[in-house]
Amino acid sequence: MRNTFAEVLYELGCEDERVCIVVADISPAGPMAKFRERFPERFINVGVAEQSMIGICAGLALRGMRPFAYTIATFTLYRPFEMVRDDLGYQNLPVTLVGIGGGVIYSTLGATHYAQEDIAIAGSIPTMTILAPSDPEESREITRWVVRRESGGPVYLRFGKAGEPILTKDAAEPFVFGKLRRLSIGEDVAVLSYGVLMNMAKKVAVGLSAKGRSVSLIACPTVKPLDVAGIANVLRRHKHVIVLEEHVPQGGLTAQVKQIAWDIQAKCRLQTHTLKDEFVHCYGSHDDILAAHGLSVPVILAKATQ
Amino acid sequence: MRNTFDRDAAAARCKRYRRRILDVSQRVTALHVAPAFSCMEILDCIYSGLLRKDGAGTFRDIFLLSKGHGCMAQYAILEDLGILPKSALDTYCTADGLLGAHPDLGIPGVAAATGSLGHGLSMALGMALAERMRKVSTHERNIVYAVLSDGEVQEGSTWEAVMMASSLGASNLVAVIDNNDFQSLGRTSETHPSFYPLDKKFESFGWEVVSINGHDGEALHNTVTVRSGAKPFAVIAKTIKGKGVSYMENVPMWHYRAPNAEEYKKALAELT
Numbered sequence: 014m015r016n017t018f019a020e021v022l023y024e025l026g027c028e029d030e031r032v033c034i035v036v037a038d039i040s041p042a043g044p045m046a047k048f049r050e051r052f053p054e055r056f057i058n059v060g061v062a063e064q065s066m067i068g069i070c071a072g073l074a075l076r077g078m079r080p081f082a083y084t085i086a087t088f089t090l091y092r093p094f095e096m097v098r099d100d101l102g103y104q105n106l107p108v109t110l111v112g113i114g115g116g117v118i119y120s121t122l123g124a125t126h127y128a129q130e131d132i133a134i135a136g137s138i139p140t141m142t143i144l145a146p147s148d149p150e151e152s153r154e155i156t157r158w159v160v161r162r163e164s165g166g167p168v169y170l171r172f173g174k175a176g177e178p179i180l181t182k183d184a185a186e187p188f189v190f191g192k193l194r195r196l197s198i199g200e201d202v203a204v205l206s207y208g209v210l211m212n213m214a215k216k217v218a219v220g221l222s223a224k225g226r227s228v229s230l231i232a233c234p235t236v237k238p239l240d241v242a243g244i245a246n247v248l249r250r251h252k253h254v255i256v257l258e259e260h261v262p263q264g265g266l267t268a269q270v271k272q273i274a275w276d277i278q279a280k281c282r283l284q285t286h287t288l289k290d291e292f293v294h295c296y297g298s299h300d301d302i303l304a305a306h307g308l309s310v311p312v313i314l315a316k317a318t319q
Numbered sequence: 320m321r322n323t324f325d326r327d328a329a330a331a332r333c334k335r336y337r338r339r340i341l342d343v344s345q346r347v348t349a350l351h352v353a354p355a356f357s358c359m360e361i362l363d364c365i366y367s368g369l370l371r372k373d374g375a376g377t378f379r380d381i382f383l384l385s386k387g388h389g390c391m392a393q394y395a396i397l398e399d400l401g402i403l404p405k406s407a408l409d410t411y412c413t414a415d416g417l418l419g420a421h422p423d424l425g426i427p428g429v430a431a432a433t434g435s436l437g438h439g440l441s442m443a444l445g446m447a448l449a450e451r452m453r454k455v456s457t458h459e460r461n462i463v464y465a466v467l468s469d470g471e472v473q474e475g476s477t478w479e480a481v482m483m484a485s486s487l488g489a490s491n492l493v494a495v496i497d498n499n500d501f502q503s504l505g506r507t508s509e510t511h512p513s514f515y516p517l518d519k520k521f522e523s524f525g526w527e528v529v530s531i532n533g534h535d536g537e538a539l540h541n542t543v544t545v546r547s548g549a550k551p552f553a554v555i556a557k558t559i560k561g562k563g564v565s566y567m568e569n570v571p572m573w574h575y576r577a578p579n580a581e582e583y584k585k586a587l588a589e590l591t
């Protein structure tokens with residue numbers, strides 16, 4: 014995902030001189046290194062100094078540039094949060110905050126590197142937009158959208174890492190900013206998720222199809238502003254809606270779906286799975302940590318077929 | 320940038336600005352008078368002696384007030400320059416007014432929204448680096464001036480910018496530290512003596528540093544004009560909090576307080 018992002022950024026950086034990258038001691042790999050070689054004056058490494066990374070991005074944006082701050086999600090957002098809020102949010106500047114490793118994907122690195130509350134934190138800023146690509150293909154489209162937009166304030170891009178499977182190639186619908194995206198369309202059950210967890214969502218959908226259910230697999234790549242009407246439709250059109258989220262229970266998609274369900278007096282069954290409201294001390298694989306939080310295909314399917 | 324600095328004209332302007340700020344103080348319960356007074360000459364020098372203009376008469380160099388709570392000084396100057404209408408200061412801190420106690424982006428003449436200390440120098444650094452990205456020669460690059468409070472230099476975020484500015488090539492960045500030695504609990508040199516001196520600390524991170532009397536606009540003008548331009552430039556400007564009104568000078572309570580009618584009259588008398 015981060016490689017397709019960097020590829021697109023390089024391509025668009027060739028066309029648009031305003032594109033610049035500010036990293037906090039992240040070594041550029043692959044296409045990012047190409048950008049740095051070709052446009053050294055537009056690539057800034059501030060060292061391990063995230064507060065100044067954000068402040069510098071604000072200054073660049075105030076002078077007409079289109080900066081991309083790039084580091085591990087926890088460091089992009091949490092360490093410099095006041096700068097994100099005041100310098101970018103309050104001033105409504107077109108800076109993109111790229112967070113690599115949203116959720117618990119940096120499994121072996123421990124909780125200091127888990128962005129398990131990032132959606133709640135970024136989403137609490139009024140002018141913030143949040144995008145979470147499901148796969149490298151969607152990451153390409155989202156990156157294009159972000160570079161090409163002519164207005165708007167800060168954007169938080171929640172990425173996985175690298176090597177994610179392609180899920181959206183044969184999607185029923187294209188990526189449209191601000192809208193839910195139906196990857197496949199069914200009638201009984203909807204499985205709704207965003208980001209890297211779409212892979213698990215797809216497996217759940219396949220599992221339910223195998224049991225004879227007609228399943229819609231739906232991605233929510235625009236987490237903020239949320240497609241409230243779209244979600245209301247999903248809740249009305251399906252008898253059973255399953256929401257999966259690699260995020261703590263409060264402040265993310267799950268909580269908002271419940272709010273909407275209440276507001277529209279939804280009659281469907283609403284089943285939700287998120288990370289627990291806990292720090293889980295486990296250094297296994299990504300799937301191991303997710304399973305420790307109750308996020309696994311067997312657990313979800315078992316509950317779905319109860 | 321003009322080659323000579325008119326001391327008398329500067330003194331007259333600064334008196335006028337201080338009186339204007341005191342006028343405003345009579346309509347609000349509290350405002351940051353003393354912090355504005357300690358950087359008055361610094362800001363006056365930047366606006367009238369340092370910021371260059373382009374062909375259309377607008378400032379091409381950039382000024383960022385990182386010490387956001389000193390903004391009354393900036394507002395008084397912007398009003399004098401016609402960049403802010405008189406109604407702006409007259410409606411300071413009212414429901415429909417444009418101006419509040421900290422500068423906001425969108426106010427004419429204000430480069431960035433500040434008010435939380437420690438943000439401005441990084442933003443100024445970013446602006447300076449944006450200039451480097453423009454395809455112009457070194458001497459065509461615009462200069463970014465940032466004014467910081469000395470208390471603000473305690474923020475780690477300020478040091479992130481200080482540490483990297485030179486390595487990142489921001490030779491078009493000028494930081495002026497309003498060094499009035501006062502914070503909430505009194506003199507910083509007494510409560511936190513090892514915090515000073517500042518000049519050696521900036522120097523060790525690759526800045527060119529000068530220390531001056533912060534109420535001498537001519538000294539500021541001259542020192543900035545002759546800097547090498549090869550490194551980011553820091554001026555440690557020794558100032559007096561509340562400068563200009565004898566009973567305010569070095570008295571902590573004037574950080575955020577409006578003089579009563581009696582005090583106001585006394586202050587005006589000193590500023591003629």
